[in-house]
Amino acid sequence: MQIHVVSQGDTLNDIASTYGTSLNDLIDANELKKPDKLAVGQSLVIPIAGQFHFVQPGDTLFTIGQQFGLSADELAQVNQIPVNSSLSIGTRLYIPEQPKPDITSNAYIEPMGDNVSDTLINSAQKAAPHLTYLAPFSYEVSRDGTLTAPLLDNFNQIASNSNASLMLVVANLENGEFSRELGHIILTVNKVQNTLLDNIVNTAKQTGFRDVHFDFEFLAPDDREAYNTFLRKAKQRLANEGLMLSTALAPKTSSEQTGAWYEAHDYAAHGEIVDMVVLLTYEWGYSYGPPRAVSPIDEVRDVINYAVSVMPANKILLGQNLYGYDWTLPYTENKPAEALSPQQALSRAHKQQTAIRYDTVAQAPFYTYTDDGGSQHDVWFEDARSIQAKFDLIKDQGLLGISYWKLGLAFPQNWLLLEDNFTITKK
Numbered sequence: 001m002q003i004h005v006v007s008q009g010d011t012l013n014d015i016a017s018t019y020g021t022s023l024n025d026l027i028d029a030n031e032l033k034k035p036d037k038l039a040v041g042q043s044l045v046i047p048i049a050g051q052f053h054f055v056q057p058g059d060t061l062f063t064i065g066q067q068f069g070l071s072a073d074e075l076a077q078v079n080q081i082p083v084n085s086s087l088s089i090g091t092r093l094y095i096p097e098q099p100k101p102d103i104t105s106n107a108y109i110e111p112m113g114d115n116v117s118d119t120l121i122n123s124a125q126k127a128a129p130h131l132t133y134l135a136p137f138s139y140e141v142s143r144d145g146t147l148t149a150p151l152l153d154n155f156n157q158i159a160s161n162s163n164a165s166l167m168l169v170v171a172n173l174e175n176g177e178f179s180r181e182l183g184h185i186i187l188t189v190n191k192v193q194n195t196l197l198d199n200i201v202n203t204a205k206q207t208g209f210r211d212v213h214f215d216f217e218f219l220a221p222d223d224r225e226a227y228n229t230f231l232r233k234a235k236q237r238l239a240n241e242g243l244m245l246s247t248a249l250a251p252k253t254s255s256e257q258t259g260a261w262y263e264a265h266d267y268a269a270h271g272e273i274v275d276m277v278v279l280l281t282y283e284w285g286y287s288y289g290p291p292r293a294v295s296p297i298d299e300v301r302d303v304i305n306y307a308v309s310v311m312p313a314n315k316i317l318l319g320q321n322l323y324g325y326d327w328t329l330p331y332t333e334n335k336p337a338e339a340l341s342p343q344q345a346l347s348r349a350h351k352q353q354t355a356i357r358y359d360t361v362a363q364a365p366f367y368t369y370t371d372d373g374g375s376q377h378d379v380w381f382e383d384a385r386s387i388q389a390k391f392d393l394i395k396d397q398g399l400l401g402i403s404y405w406k407l408g409l410a411f412p413q414n415w416l417l418l419e420d421n422f423t424i425t426k427k
Helices: 012-019 023-030 061-068 072-079 118-130 155-161 180-188 190-207 221-240 267-273 297-310 342-352 384-397 412-421
Strands: 002-005 043-046 051-054 092-095 102-109 133-136 139-141 165-171 209-215 244-249 276-279 316-321 324-328 338-340 357-359 364-370 376-380 401-405
Touching (some): 012 023, 072 092, 102 118, 139 190, 165 190, 180 190, 190 221, 209 221, 221 267, 297 384, 324 342, 338 342, 342 376
Parallel strands (some): 133 165
Antiparallel strands (some): 051 092
8 A cells, every 4th residue: 555645736647657556446545526636735545555665865775675674685576676786766666565463443433413323324334344343432321320322223233244343432421521520429439330330231241342441531630549449340340241341541641640631540550450441642633722733643652652661552552533623713712623524624625725734743734724704724634644654653562453533534544554554353
């Protein structure tokens, strides 16, 4: 699989010819609704086995081979050239496919309203072949330990059809917001815990969940040890029933990190107790915050570096957003940014006839434009380059895998690159 960044004057026909693929395959892979309209700076996934490298000044077979994990002899043999040949700048060399590590992949899906939308159903059907777990968000806990289910529609059958498993997500939500008070009750009242765990086990057996996932957020700092104790109790109960246990963790960079989101989440304890954790490594750029990348890789890397220092890397799922934001400027705290999918971000760039730029520090695409009313906008989103950077981080750190928030937003390049980089574990 190749990633090509569109330059001024590029056409799809020229790009397809350069990489030896067909125009239709290129259109289908990137789900291009208007193939004649490309934005400068737009990344395209080229659906070929392996990839090509175009020789740059100073390149040798040895240095190119080092870049792709091949010896100079292997590279020469694949391309049928002498190993000591002089390379001309611009020469196209073929790089064969490399072995793919196994990973676990999860995606949350959040039904809203009174019915599961066709968009969500279609998204779940498309994504399920690429998933280990599908995680409906979320079961809500009442203060007596009873559970209220999300809309499940036929998610169980959709997962089963693709040999994926369901994840039972339990959250401390009340009236649409994470409740510190509810969290405290769950973590400190033994009777509520027993009722909750009974209900979780019964629900998991009846519906076919394989993993129980606690997403308890904005807990009181003083409840940190109570949360650890509750998890040990839950782990014993769930393991006796043949169920796995996982948790969602705020993106911390040290054990002393302060703030309402962080202090009750004990990375070392969760790493010891649970089967896997989802690090919520996104929302640096968020709807009510100033314009910036949603999951800048430099920030994400800092979280991962801390996490692997206190817990096994093979228990960690990297959290990844499937969306971006469009901020209207000037930024004000009471003016939320508009969430949009990567495909919508591209369509907007085409419509506004603006070039897409790429922040090499954050490893994220962005652009600016002026709307019909004269307001300036900043748009940050995800593309093939930004998601490949996250996949490389997963490989480099030996992580268990990836967890997406959330299905329903179109990003076809992600799923192609996910399969190209990894073999998805099925339970």
